[in-house]
Structure formats: structure tokens, C-alpha cells
Amino acid sequence: MSGEDGHFKMRESILTIPVNAVLEPKEGCPVCRMRDMLEQRTVEYIMGAAMMEPDVRIETNRAGFCHTHFLQMLKQKNRLSLALMLQTHLEEVDRELFSRKKLFEPKNSRKAKLSEINSTCFVCEKVEWGMERLLRTFFEMSSRDDIKELLKEQEYICLPHYDLLTSLAPAYLQKSALDNFNRIISALTKKYIASLYDDVSHYCSMYDYRNAKKDADWGNSKDSIERSVKFLTSRN
Numbered sequence: 089m090s091g092e093d094g095h096f097k098m099r100e101s102i103l104t105i106p107v108n109a110v111l112e113p114k115e116g117c118p119v120c121r122m123r124d125m126l127e128q129r130t131v132e133y134i135m136g137a138a139m140m141e142p143d144v145r146i147e148t149n150r151a152g153f154c155h156t157h158f159l160q161m162l163k164q165k166n167r168l169s170l171a172l173m174l175q176t177h178l179e180e181v182d183r184e185l186f187s188r189k190k191l192f193e194p195k196n197s198r199k200a201k202l203s204e205i206n207s208t209c210f211v212c213e214k215v216e217w218g219m220e221r222l223l224r225t226f227f228e229m230s231s232r233d234d235i236k237e238l239l240k241e242q243e244y245i246c247l248p249h250y251d252l253l254t255s256l257a258p259a260y261l262q263k264s265a266l267d268n269f270n271r272i273i274s275a276l277t278k279k280y281i282a283s284l285y286d287d288v289s290h291y292c293s294m295y296d297y298r299n300a301k302k303d304a305d306w307g308n309s310k311d312s313i314e315r316s317v318k319f320l321t322s323r324n
């Protein structure tokens with residue numbers, strides 16, 4: 089398999105995610121689900137044979153990975169793949185920042201390179217690429233009645249993805265469809281904030297001495313902190 093084939097295989101794998109299948113489950117945020125699928129496919133791809141592809145390795149050497157995606161790769165149990173990628177990535181970092189002798193190098197170019205290395209991630213780049221395409225399809229389908237129904241039945245849209253959807257929607261939807269779409273997602277988000285607030289408040293009240301007895305009812309509050317973190321950050 090050549091590098092070009094490797095890239096093609098990943099693009100194909102990313103684009104075969106059907107948008108309505110992402111909307112079928114009614115738990116959590118649908119955009120988180122979309123991102124999780126893209127992440128999972130990208131991480132599995134990069135930890136598999138693709139890691140040895142010269143074209144792919146050029147990209148991982150340049151971009152490196154962010155903390156979130158390093159952790160996901162560490163969970164894959166294939167530590168040698170990760171070590172081999174790190175070996176050539178570290179080599180490139182050293183060459184770009186420290187070892188390379190270059191005549192007439194612009195004054196700030198190494199500082200710019202340093203900032204770039206610190207802010208790029210191979211998985212984030214692929215996920216962003218896939219999200220853009222999946223969300224375009226999602227917006228194209230969003231005026232269909234069955235898709236509108238599926239959207240309304242979602243548990244919530246997390247806050248970072250509420251931001252993402254409201255930022256992208258005007259580029260894809262006409263005035264009335266846009267208003268309708270924004271109404272649906274803001275209602276979902278507003279309702280979920282209210283229920284989180286109730287659960288977190290209930291949690292706090294459980295520390296009150298009047299609730300100190302053994303059979304006190306925690307209701308839905310026990311995981312309200314975790315659910316709030318997930319809602320506010322899109323991450324567990």
C-alpha cells in the first residue's frame with residue numbers, strides 16, 4: 089500500500105460515516121459522537137500499518153500530537169507504533185529547532201516553528217477535516233423532517249459544539265431554515281443546562297446536615313459533576 093493509498097483509505101473510512109446513524113442514539117451530544125467516531129478511526133488508522141507509510145510519517149513528524157490524542161493512542165496497547173512515531177518526530181523537532189544550521193535564516197523563524205510544533209496535532213487535523221465534511225452533509229440534510237425530528241430528540245448539544253454549530257450554520261442555511269435550526273439546538277442546550285443546574289444543586293444540598301442520614305435520596309445528582317464537565321468541555 090503506498091502512502092497515497094493510505095491517505096485515500098482513511099478519507100474513505102471517514103466519509104463513510106452516515107450522518108443519520110450518528111443521530112440515531114439519543115444519549116449525549118451528537119457532534120461529540122461524530123467527533124468520537126472520527127477520532128477513533130484516525131487513531132486506529134495511525135496506530136496500524138499506516139504508521140509505517142512514508143507519506144503519513146512525514147505528516148506525523150511535522151504535526152505531532154496533542155495531549156488528548158496521545159492519551160487515546162496510549163490506550164491502543166500498541167506501544168511500539170507510538171514509539172516509532174515518536175522516534176522520528178523527536179528527531180525532526182531537534183532538527184527544526186536546534187541542530188539545523190541555516191544561513192540567512194529569518195530572525196523569528198525558529199520561534200515560529202516552535203509555536204507551530206506546540207499547536208499542531210495529526211489527529212486534530214484529520215478530525216477537523218472530517219468534521220467539516222460530515223457537518224456539511226448534516227446541514228444539507230437538516231431541513232428534512234426526519235432529520236429535524238432526530239435532532240429534536242437529542243439529549244443535548246454540548247457547549248463547545250453549540251458554539252461550533254451556531255458559527256457554521258449561517259454559511260449553510262437560509263434565513264428561515266437557520267432560525268428554525270437555531271431554535272431547535274438552543275432549546276436542547278437550554279433545557280439541559282437547567283437539568284444540570286438542578287442536579288448539581290441537589291448534589292450540593294446532600295452535604296447539608298439535614299440530608300446526612302443514610303437513606304437520603306441522591307436522585308440524579310451523583311454523576312452531575314462529570315456530566316457538567318462533559319457538557320461544558322465536550323470531554324470526559
Ligand SMILES: [Zn+2]
Pocket residue numbers: 117118119120121245246247248249322
Ligand atoms: Zn459535543
Ligand SMILES: [Zn+2]
Pocket residue numbers: 153154155156157209210211212213
Ligand atoms: Zn489532537
